[in-house]
Amino acid sequence: MDDAEIAKSAALEERHWWYAERRAMVRRTAADWPTGRALDVGCAGGGNTAVLRDLGWSVTGLEYSPAGAEIAASRGLDVVRGDATALPFPDASFDLVMATDVWEHIEDDGAVARETARVLRPGGRALVAVPCSMKLWSGHDVALGHFRRYERDELARLVAGVGLEVVDLRSWNVLLRPVVRARRRKRSEAESEMEPVNPVLNAGLRTAVALERVLPLRRLPGVSLVVSARKP
Secondary structure: OOHHHHHHHHHHOOOOHHHHHHHHHHHHHHOOOOOOEEEEEOOOOOHHHHHHHHOOOEEEEEEOOHHHHHHHHHOOOOEEEOEOOEOOOOOOOEEEEEEEOOHHHOOOHHHHHHHHHHHEEEEEEEEEEEEEOHHHOOHHHHHOOOOOOEOHHHHHHHHHOOOOEEEEEEEEOOOOHHHHHHHHHHOOOOOOOOOOOOHHHHHHHHHHHHHHHOOOOOOOOOOEEEEEEEOO
16 A cells, blocks of 8 residues: 555544444454553554554554554554564564554565564464455455455465464454445446545444444455464
């Protein structure tokens, strides 16, 4: 993702339904975990980094883009510029490593997974969210610089292959998958879908995603996959 797209995303993320519900997902997932030292890999403007901070974590954001690092720092977050495939931290440095919608942007995602495992302490956790299913591949993925979308088994193998134990692997944004698929079939140009949304529609979309908290949809195909794992 280039600097312009990161700046646009940072401007949208406070109110846009997708960013807001992703923050809510991070908050719910990590709320009951014992706090400690955390790393948010590919933190961009730092929206999810701030969620961990507010939950009591001592959190550092890692961002490759100068624009993203500058925005995160301007929000009072501790941020380091660096490469997710060669994390600038010693072994066993963190109790939690999080990456939300990052791995798909990196050609060598195996290196990112290995580095995640390397910097985790024994008993530490990984929380990773990625876009789901090449059936949804579209110009949106091209515009954002994605190399892939993930299948459930593929993500599980990648995480387990670096020595992490998969604790939970679930779908996210399930109810809106048919809408997303239909829309992307109609659009072939390389164009990001992350744009301002009418407030009424924005509220409706947030409600649709929030409903998933009480419905048994975790195993059905969604727009995203979320995996939590532990280092033995």
